[in-house]
Amino acid sequence: QVQLVESGGGLVQAGGSLRLSCAVSGRSISSYAMGWFRQAPGKEREFVTGIRRNSVSTSADSVKGRFTISRDNAKNTVALQMNGLKPEDTAVYYCAATGRAVYSIYRAGDYDYWGQGTQVTVSS
Numbered sequence: 640q641v642q643l644v645e646s647g648g649g650l651v652q653a654g655g656s657l658r659l660s661c662a663v664s665g666r667s668i669s670s671y672a673m674g675w676f677r678q679a680p681g682k683e684r685e686f687v688t689g690i691r692r693n694s695v696s697t698s699a700d701s702v703k704g705r706f707t708i709s710r711d712n713a714k715n716t717v718a719l720q721m722n723g724l725k726p727e728d729t730a731v732y733y734c735a736a737t738g739r740a741v742y743s744i745y746r747a748g749d750y751d752y753w754g755q756g757t758q759v760t761v762s763s
Contacts, residue, residue, distance in 0.1 A: 640665050641663065641664070641665040641666050641736060641751075641752045642663070642664045642665055642752075643661055643662070643663050643734045643735070643736060643752055643753060643754035644661070644662045644664075644754055644755070645659060645660070645661050645732065645733070645734050645754040645755065645756060645757040646659070646660050646662070646757060647659040647660050647757060648732060648757030648758045648759045649758075649759070649760070650760045650761075650762065651724055651759075651760070651761055651762070652761070652762050653724060653725055653726055653761055653762065653763050654723060654724065655724050655761070656720070656721060656722045656723075656724065657721045657724065657759060658718060658719070658720050658721070659675070659718065659719040659721070659732055659734075659757060659759075660716055660717070660718050660719075661673070661675075661716060661717040661718070661719075661734030661754060662715065662716050663715045663716065663717070663736065664715070667712065667715060668710060668712055668715050668716075668717065668736065669692065669712045670692070670738050671692065671736040671737060671738050671752075672689060672690065672691045672692055672736070672737050672738075672742065672744055673689065673690050673708070673710060673717045673734065673735070673736055674686065674687075674688070674689035674690075674734075674735045674736075674737070674744060674750060675687040675688050675689070675708060675717075675719045675732060675733065675734060675735070676732070676733045676735060676747055677728075677730035677731065677732045677733065677759075678730055678731050678733070678756075679729060679730040679731075682730075684733070684747050685699070686699055686744075686745045686746075686747070687699055687702055687706065687719070687732070688702060688706055688707075688708040688719065689708065689744040689745070690708045690709070690710050690717065691744065694710060696708050696709075697744060697745075701727075702721075702728075704723075705721065705722050705723040705724075706719060706720065706721050706722070707719070707720045707722075708720075717734060719732070721759070724759075724761045725761060726761045726762065726763045727761075728759060728761050729759060729760050729761050730758075730759060731756040731757065731758050731759075732756060732757050732758075732759050733753055733754055733755075733756045734753070734754040735747070735750035735752065735753050735754070736750060736751065736752040737749050737750045737751055737752075738751060739751070
């Protein structure tokens, strides 16, 4: 069974940085495309950034230039470096994995495994 565990969330002032980590167990992440999603209170879960098996990444326009995703297949982890945080980045952040051959990296429904989420709060 594949399990994902996020860590690194917390409270930070606007303009600050946080680094989230997603530790994966049960199978090598080299088999998966990985994504980060977030969900703010009263809003739908939204795509933040994702990285394919070949390490090509893509991000939502709202975080481009501020957030960076990376993967370390040897350590079976995925990281999300968040710089220039804004209050509107406040949300629960989820790590997700998909092993499908055909998928949309942007679509939450195409991911098979999810972490429990970690809270990120950005104060103004």
